[in-house]
Amino acid sequence: MTRLTRFVRTTAFKLSLLYIAVFTVMSGVLVVYVSESTDNLMSEQVVQAVDSELKGLSDVYVRGGIRDLVETIDDRTQHPDASLYLLVDFAGNALVGNIARLPTVVLEEADGGLRRVRYTLLGQGTEDVERQAMVRTFELRGGFRLLVGRDLGDQLRFSNLLANALRLWLVVVVVMAAITWLFVSRRVMKRIDDISASSRMIMDGDLTERLSLAGTNDEFDRLAVNLNDMLDRIELLMQSMKDVTDNIAHDLKTPLTRLQTRVETALRDAKGEDGYRSALESTLHETDHLLRIFNALLRIARIESMAPGSVMEPADMNRLVAEIAELYEPLIEDEGGRLETDAPDNLEAVCNRDLISQVLVNLIENALKYGRPADGALVLRLTGEEKQGRVMLSVSDNGPGIPEKDHERVMDRFVRLEESRSEPGTGLGLSLVKAVARLHGGDLRFKNEDPGLCARIDLTPVSHDSVRSGDGEERSGRTEQPNGN
Numbered sequence: 213m214t215r216l217t218r219f220v221r222t223t224a225f226k227l228s229l230l231y232i233a234v235f236t237v238m239s240g241v242l243v244v245y246v247s248e249s250t251d252n253l254m255s256e257q258v259v260q261a262v263d264s265e266l267k268g269l270s271d272v273y274v275r276g277g278i279r280d281l282v283e284t285i286d287d288r289t290q291h292p293d294a295s296l297y298l299l300v301d302f303a304g305n306a307l308v309g310n311i312a313r314l315p316t317v318v319l320e321e322a323d324g325g326l327r328r329v330r331y332t333l334l335g336q337g338t339e340d341v342e343r344q345a346m347v348r349t350f351e352l353r354g355g356f357r358l359l360v361g362r363d364l365g366d367q368l369r370f371s372n373l374l375a376n377a378l379r380l381w382l383v384v385v386v387v388m389a390a391i392t393w394l395f396v397s398r399r400v401m402k403r404i405d406d407i408s409a410s411s412r413m414i415m416d417g418d419l420t421e422r423l424s425l426a427g428t429n430d431e432f433d434r435l436a437v438n439l440n441d442m443l444d445r446i447e448l449l450m451q452s453m454k455d456v457t458d459n460i461a462h463d464l465k466t467p468l469t470r471l472q473t474r475v476e477t478a479l480r481d482a483k484g485e486d487g488y489r490s491a492l493e494s495t496l497h498e499t500d501h502l503l504r505i506f507n508a509l510l511r512i513a514r515i516e517s518m519a520p521g522s523v524m525e526p527a528d529m530n531r532l533v534a535e536i537a538e539l540y541e542p543l544i545e546d547e548g549g550r551l552e553t554d555a556p557d558n559l560e561a562v563c564n565r566d567l568i569s570q571v572l573v574n575l576i577e578n579a580l581k582y583g584r585p586a587d588g589a590l591v592l593r594l595t596g597e598e599k600q601g602r603v604m605l606s607v608s609d610n611g612p613g614i615p616e617k618d619h620e621r622v623m624d625r626f627v628r629l630e631e632s633r634s635e636p637g638t639g640l641g642l643s644l645v646k647a648v649a650r651l652h653g654g655d656l657r658f659k660n661e662d663p664g665l666c667a668r669i670d671l672t673p674v675s676h677d678s679v680r681s682g683d684g685e686e687r688s689g690r691t692e693q694p695n696g697n
């Protein structure tokens with residue numbers, strides 16, 4: 213019973229009912245229209261036949277008088293067809309014709325008007341069968357009355373046939389519509405039930421479960437794809453939140469423990485004002501480091517939870533590269549190094565300018581810290597180019613590089629290679645670069661360039677026609693994520 217009420221309440225069922233109702237009314241209108249017009253058409257033909265017959269007979273009468281008329285009618289009644297004749301004298305006695313019986317009023321009112329009458333045919337034992345006909349009756353000179361008509365048997369049979377066929381058709385249509393729609397609505401309901409069941413499973417169980425697709429690319433598949441994308445995103449956010457919590461739990465514990473030990477040692481062992489001062493200074497140094505870690509972690513988490521494209525607009529990469537170079541050139545030269553830049557004019561990308569600047573700063577600082585060659589000066593190259601439909605920004609140095617096996621690992625949070633421990637750092641710089649690259653629909657990649665390391669990110673270029681027209685379509689186009697990260 214509940215299943216039935218649930219079924220009756222579905223949109224599909226209501227739509228089916230509406231569809232059947234509309235179809236039935238339309239078919240009904242069609243049936244009435246067709247039968248009315250055939251009836252009219254056939255009546256017209258009858259009237260024409262009667263009129264031409266009358267005209268012929270009246271010609272005969274005018275030319276040859278009553279004798280010729282009787283002869284002609286007698287002659288015509290010999291060949292059986294749908295034509296009807298009756299000629300009576302002033303007393304009402306039939307002189308000639310093929311009608312046995314008909315209402316007397318028809319002959320009395322001989323005004324030439326068209327009438328539909330019931331009659332019986334003369335001869336061959338057909339007198340008992342009542343038939344229908346269209347007739348006209350005229351009064352002739354000398355009190356004679358002439359009736360000419362046409363039997364409607366064929367017309368009535370045809371009308372009946374048509375009406376029956378149309379009625380049958382209507383029934384078939386309604387039944388077929390009902391079956392089709394029941395089938396469709398059951399299917400639709402099944403798909404919706406499937407999606408409901410899967411989503412309940414996902415809610416109850418693990419978030420890695422996904423809705424299944426029928427592979428027909430219909431609206432339900434599209435809905436499932438969107439829901440799956442949403443689940444992907446939720447899973448990613450949950451994962452990144454879990455990562456941050458794990459990081460805080462594990463990686464912040466060490467510096468905090470170190471801080472605690474230092475304070476305890478100072479309280480126990482420090483002598484005099486100088487001793488406390490130096491203990492406080494190292495504590496400050498440690499807290500500074502901790503704050504930097506916190507800020508970096510929060511920043512990465514925030515970037516990872518941003519909706520792609522929500523904070524982006526077209527920006528001139530050539531200008532960006534020039535600005536960053538201007539900022540860092542003195543520093544690099546102070547260290548005895550050299551900075552080279554190379555970015556074509558009109559190199560535009562859809563990006564968040566602040567985040568991309570931060571990316572370049574992080575990569576340049578890494579090159580400054582770890583990219584110096586053992587012998588000789590640092591040569592740092594900042595390049596922008598458009599390649600394979602993407603805008604590539606790269607920072608390369610001529611230092612020792614990162615071993616191939618560590619390329620993926622260094623992007624993880626808090627990973628610092630053994631040889632870099634002497635330099636200050638949190639191990640979060642590349643994690644932020646990767647998060648920003650992913651936000652822009654790209655990725656961070658390393659390449660060892662004997663000597664040195666080349667770090668590269670890719671961004672979506674601006675399509676020029678669309679920017680100028682400034683329509684809404686272009687905006688949605690901008691936020692596309694070709695890599696689907």
Ligand SMILES: Nc1ncnc2c1ncn2[C@@H]1O[C@H](COP(=O)(O)OP(=O)(O)OP(=O)(O)O)[C@@H](O)[C@H]1O
Pocket residue numbers: 574578579582583609611612613614622623627628629630631632636637638639640641642643665
């Ligand atoms: N240009 C480079 N050449 C060689 N090794 C590098 C280079 N850039 C990064 N690395 C290695 O990758 C590690 C991770 O870099 P990342 O930028 O994430 O952290 P960090 O520089 O140590 O700290 P932070 O950037 O937070 O100050 C570095 O510790 C270093 O070992």
Ligand SMILES: [Mg+2]
Pocket residue numbers: 574577578637640641642
């Ligand atoms: Mg760094």
